[in-house]
Amino acid sequence: NAGVMQNPRHLVRRRGQEARLRCSPMKGHSHVYWYRQLPEEGLKFMVYLQKENIIDESGMPKERFSAEFPKEGPSILRIQQVVRGDSAAYFCASSPLGLGGNEQFFGPGTRLTVL
Amino acid sequence: AQRVTQPEKLLSVFKGAPVELKCNYSYSGSPELFWYVQYSRQRLQLLLRHISRESIKGFTADLNKGETSFHLKKPFAQEEDSAMYYCALKPILTGGGNKLTFGTGTQLKVEL
Numbered sequence: 001n002a003g004v005m006q007n008p009r010h011l012v013r014r015r016g017q018e019a020r021l022r023c024s025p026m027k028g029h030s031h032v033y034w035y036r037q038l039p040e041e042g043l044k045f046m047v048y049l050q051k052e053n054i055i056d057e058s059g060m061p062k063e064r065f066s067a068e069f070p071k072e073g074p075s076i077l078r079i080q081q082v083v084r085g086d087s088a089a090y091f092c093a094s095s096p097l098g099l100g101g102n103e104q105f106f107g108p109g110t111r112l113t114v115l
Numbered sequence: 116a117q118r119v120t121q122p123e124k125l126l127s128v129f130k131g132a133p134v135e136l137k138c139n140y141s142y143s144g145s146p147e148l149f150w151y152v153q154y155s156r157q158r159l160q161l162l163l164r165h166i167s168r169e170s171i172k173g174f175t176a177d178l179n180k181g182e183t184s185f186h187l188k189k190p191f192a193q194e195e196d197s198a199m200y201y202c203a204l205k206p207i208l209t210g211g212g213n214k215l216t217f218g219t220g221t222q223l224k225v226e227l
Contacts, residue, residue: 042217
């Protein structure tokens with residue numbers, strides 16, 4: 001089991017462009033979580049998805065950010081019209097079930113730099 | 116709302132010395148507490164969780180509800196313990212809610 005995969009590992013965008021971050025959960029995991037880590041801060045929860053469903057998006061900015069986890073393929077975190085403040089490390093985690101007591105396994109992260 | 120505080124950004128100890136990484140939390144309900152570790156150039160991984168009450172790599176952590184703390188301890192630090200340590204909290208809620216709230220992390224440096 002290769003673990004949680006994220007790509008790209010590094011992404012550079014100019015202000016106003018779109019950023020697409022991909023996350024492939026561990027085999028057998030149907031729950032995905034996205035976290036953002038700004039410089040000098042801890043990881044902050046953004047969104048929790050199950051296949052084809054958004055379960056909790058309470059940490060997601062209301063504008064420009066969206067996430068999906070389709071029936072087939074990876075989960076995508078999409079940031080439209082990026083701004084410098086979006087520069088951060090974005091981590092994805094997956095778990096086999098969404099109920100309490102299940103460990104979240106983290107990917108290596110995608111480091112987004114907005115010029 | 117829940118909050119996790121790790122007051123030390125950097126903790127430097129000598130090899131063989133005791134280690135204590137501090138973590139305090141605030142949450143009105145029943146929390147589940149975790150310690151995650153990130154070694155250099157590796158991904159974040161779970162070190163231990165309070166409900167397991169186990170020792171991993173010589174580390175232990177006890178949940179103190181009175182002091183709302185979950186400090187990570189090890190009696191004798193090893194060079195390979197050098198890493199970034201994050202304390203995290205998850206509410207124990209019936210029916211779901213699996214998001215983790217992280218502290219800002221403490222960089223542990225073990226010197227020879």
